[in-house]
Amino acid sequence: MEKLVVGIDIGGTNTNYGIFDKEGNCFVKNSFSTNEQDTFEFFLEKLYQEIEKSKKEIEDKYNIIGIGIGAPNGNYYSGTIEFAPNLNWKGVLHITKLLKKYYDIPIILTNDANAAANGEMIYGGAINMKNFIVITLGTGLGSGIVVNGNIVFGHNGFAGEIGHTIVDINGRICNCGKKGCLETYASATGIKRTVLELINTNNTPSILRDKKSNNISAIDIEIAAKNGDKIALEAFEYTGKILGLKLSDTIAHTNPEAIFLHGGLSKAGDLIFKPTKKWMEYYLLSIYKNKVKLLPSQIENSNAAILGAASLIWSELDKSINQN
Secondary structure, eight states: OEEEEEEEEEOSSEEEEEEEOTTOOEEEEEEEEGGGSSSHHHHHHHHHHHHHHHHTTSOTTEEEEEEEEEETTEETTTTEEESOTTSSSOSEEOHHHHHTTTOOSOEEEEEHHHHHHHHHHHHSTTTTOSSEEEEEESSSEEEEEEETTEEOOOSSSOTTOGGGSBSOTTSOBOTTSOBSBGGGTSSHHHHHHHHHHHHHHOOOOOGGGGSOGGGOOHHHHHHHHHTTOHHHHHHHHHHHHHHHHHHHHHHHHHOOSEEEEESGGGGGTHHHHHHHHHHHHHHSOGGGTTOSEEEEOSSOTTTHHHHHHHHHHHHHHHHHHHHO
């Protein structure tokens, strides 16, 4: 039977999953709302039901051999999601242990951005790179750091939380409980907060003023910017400035060949890439200037996160074979 793996991306808004072969071909994919289930146990039951429903869509000749999961604050070492600020369920969630009740196959968990970085290394633009970073711009901001061809997990599994480094010690309140975290500025929710601040502090005309504050989305801001809306354009410029500043710090730490932007906000293209690149270069130490590429993910965007999660299983299997 041909071997397939399940890739799962647990996001603050939606959970996406897909079934892939080793070449990265997607046989089926789907999604559901992450936070509609009251408890984490109900969420896992929903996830199991969705996967089983999708398995029926592929022929019996395929065999599911593992599950890879990317999640905010996912700990590769312990298989737990720990105190994820953008999920409704708090505390330590023993996801791999609990999923073993449903599936007696290898289950690997890591930070969602680490999963994206692994996928970029195997299937995307980082195939021939040994040192690079993936930044995920979604509900929050995640980061996966690769050094010498290996994902950096750190001492206890949480290396690379760039989204929770501080931009302003007296800045915006973050869901993690701190003030001024990068993700409160450079993310889908962060750019929305910027737009609302701009609307409330100046009289610049904007089509975004006609929307209720809780109905403005990153896509609305992108559309407005593409139509020349001054508030939206200023929001993208400000977001890029903050992101570029923090990426310049990160470059000093790891000296990567490239930084890949991935996730919903990255789909805005030049609106986010141009200001980020400009300010990143502005703040860089001279020895790094014009030496680090800022690139979009080279994996089909609709598959990138779940393919990255699925790639964890193939990487682990290859590692076991090489060790033996």
